[in-house]
Amino acid sequence: MHPFVAILGIVAGSLVSLAFGLAVVLLVFWLLQDDHPRFAAELPEVARGFATFFVLAILAAAAFLGTVKQRAWRYPPLTLLWGGLLATGWYYWPD
Numbered sequence: 793m794h795p796f797v798a799i800l801g802i803v804a805g806s807l808v809s810l811a812f813g814l815a816v817v818l819l820v821f822w823l824l825q826d827d828h829p830r831f832a833a834e835l836p837e838v839a840r841g842f843a844t845f846f847v848l849a850i851l852a853a854a855a856f857l858g859t860v861k862q863r864a865w866r867y868p869p870l871t872l873l874w875g876g877l878l879a880t881g882w883y884y885w886p887d
Contacts, residue, residue, distance in 0.1 A: 797859055803877075804852035811849045814842040844883075848876050 818838050825832035851873040858866025 797856070800852070800856050800859055803873075804849065804856045807845055807849040807852045811842060811845040814838060814845055818842050844876075844880055848873065848880065851876060 818835070821831040821835050821838055825835060851869050855866060855869040855873050857863075858869060
């Protein structure tokens with residue numbers, strides 16, 4: 793296994809765990825939004841974060857699978873993944 797494949801696997805696993813964690817937070821906020829109005833106010837931002845990391849996780853999984861199997865179609869998911877990671881980092885970077 794090449795080092796790039798290992799790094800890509802770590803990135804894919806991290807993105808999947810982030811998406812799963814945000815899905816759980818989204819579920820809890822949704823269930824408790826009637827009792828706690830602040831949760832209702834935070835719900836759109838949590839949903840946006842979940843959607844972002846879910847899409848990145850799918851791209852990372854596709855890129856990882858394509859890279860492991862040496863498929864010709866692996867380059868578009870890789871390009872979208874690294875571009876998405878840069879855009880996400882720029883969006884969430886503190887001012």
